[in-house]
Amino acid sequence: MKFWISAAIVLAAAVAAAVTVKNEYFFFAGYTVLVFVTLATAWNILGGYAGYVNFGTPAFFGLGAYTAAVLFKAFAMPLVLQILAAGVMSGLLGLAAGVLTLRLRGIFFAIATIALVVIMETLFINWRFAGGATGLQLLRPPPMPPFESYIKMLFVLAVAIAIVAVAVARWIEQSWIGRGLRAIRDSEEAAECTGVPTLRLKLFACTVSGALMGTAGACMPMYLSFIEPASTFNLNYAIGALASPMIGGTAHYLGPVIGALILSTLQQVVSVTISSEMNVLVVGVLLVFFVVAAPEGVLGLFKKWFRTSSK
């Protein structure tokens, strides 16, 4: 209950901000942060709970973005339907990739997902209708009231999508499915022998995770009024999606959210004040630091701190 109340408050605050705050840059930057919150949360369902590393975030994200763009170009489909279709397509991609490689050890899955990114990018580079290598210019329709600008509307949508992603992750984590996934991460053989249908659970996690990544990408074409393969299938999405849960903590559904908020905010600040190279360095250093020194992430540090201070 507390979760849903906080979710409603967050959403209401987003709508209120969109209606009252004038500065567009806030929403423009905020949107990117929210995309990373969703990606990190989605990544953690398979990577954090089940222990299967996915380097292919850009493939799922990009397929979602292109699904939306193509449907918009072909049928002028409304945004909400674009988002749903993007989720379905990326979910199917997750299922297909999973069927092919989730029987194997985790590292093979990780490598296969790298392959997925390149294959997806190649397909869209060569698909004329979707704009090929040069990309596709898209004309935004007018925003729906009460929003006076499209970016503000997208911002609120991104908040809603992030909330849905976190709610799904939370539901999985707290249900028998989450326990099964954690059993898989701890010992796949022991999980099988205690009745956990490991392959089915992994496929489920991979599909859900892929679908959520797809929805995160769905609004991207409208956000930029443009889509092209190189930036859509950019490895930076993979980096953010992997690094945020590692930084925030993989055990709890709030870990990726905290990680993504810290990381993308820091990145925005660093690339504005110093340089865009430095922001990759920030990710690299933070990633290595947390993985080595604080394997339970920021949440783990908090827990430890509270435990020692309460004694």
Added chain:
Amino acid sequence: MPFSFELLLEAIVFGVLLGCFYAAVSIGLSVSFGLLDVPHVAHPAIMVFGAYCTWLLGRLGLDPVLAGVLLTPAFFLLGMAVYRFYYEVFEKRGSDAGVRGIAFFFGLALIIEVGLILAFGVDQRTVEAAYIGKSFSIGDMRIPMRTVVVTVVALVLMTVLTLYLSRTFTGRAIKAVAQDEQALRLMGANPMRIKQWAFGIATAVAAVAGAMLIIIGPVDPGMDRAYIGRTFSVVVLAGLGSMTGTIAAGLILGISESIVLMQFGASWAPAVSFSLLLIVLGIRPQGLFGR
């Protein structure tokens, strides 16, 4: 483009040259990931680092191949240090090494990449040598000298490594540690030390591979990203840790990429290695030459 025998032949010749290069850049990973089971996604980044070191030595007037060879002792030590750190932090602690191990090497790759950018900028770098820029013809085919040099170095490198692993005591111990760590421990050997040594060798090989990388074309700091997929494809395709397999897989990849390049154009070529990889993973995950 219409199909012709001459074109196919040309594609195959270039494919073989390219394939030897792919095999050479993957062979270090074939040791570190294939034999030692370390998810070393920073291997290509270390290779690019090697390419930059070669470039630095080249500015002093050193031949790039020689530079690559001279770099090996330093890289060997670097590799030993990296493995030791990885071992102490992840393998020794045991639990959950998978995800965090991969993330660690991923972070390392990013740090190397940015380090190179900060030190050398984002511009592409090239080296100079007598054989770079020259080419010779066989019939209508023009073959750049640099690809031949790289092929020769690649073949020498692979022969030396294969002999080392099969003929020397340490080499055989490295292969043994891949198969049965417990047995090795019972024989009184320390698996950690052998692995550390092997990882050092893999990293030294990456230095030479880096030299080849900059001989074959210009190098920039972000280049490792493209090679993560390629090198892992070769190693998996080969069957983990198989040296013969690595050469065969490199050739298969090189030839198929080069045929696709000529028949369908450059925009389709990158997908070749990865489609191949996915097919192999789906059908025969132990690789072409796997046990």
Added chain:
Amino acid sequence: MVPDILKIEGVTKQFGGFTALNEVSLSIPQGERFGLIGPNGSGKTTLINCVSGALRNEAGRILFDGEDVSRLPAYQRTRRGIARSFQIPRPFASMSVVENLVVPLEYVVHRGSLRGADTRGEALAILRGMGLAAKADTPANQLSQVELRKLELARAMAARPRLLISDEAMAGLAPNEVDEVLAILFDLNRAGITIIMIEHIMHAVMRFSQRMVCLDAGRIICEGAPDAIVANPEVQRAYLGA
């Protein structure tokens, strides 16, 4: 006559060119305490991996309660009533001890009807039977060796099996700890569970088993009462090496 709960018929398993199991046939009646011995590499673990589903046998059939399970994935076999412990303990290290038991309770016992099930209560009851109740909320990665072995057995029991395979549950334990684990296994057997014990500690497996089989190089070389097995010259040769 007591019906066979497990019937292994001509099971063969190969790894590459190496034959790990060569047409092994065995019948185990319901409620038996059965001992499986053999030197290292004789195929004991391979055999129970084939029974539990971690490996697939190439030839032969494995009948559990009259049903051929040899093509079923491991989790399906667990749901039918085959449970095992691992030689090297494989706890769910990120979970507490009690949560380790909740996994099989959720995935086997209360599958499809989780609502209202007191899985924690049931898990605690099992832990009490094993003398692990005090450690219920301890993270599984903080247990001692003997506690880990007990957790292996407790988790296997939480799946409410009818056949329990105990894979070297006592290796490396002190004598009094061996006795503790043996007592637990006797208790479980009295409750009606058939038990296959794989063990290197001879006095333990002899004390426990009603009937034993010795494997060597993937074949059954001898079958019978514990005393007869130990006296068998082939068994002695297999163990001492000839």
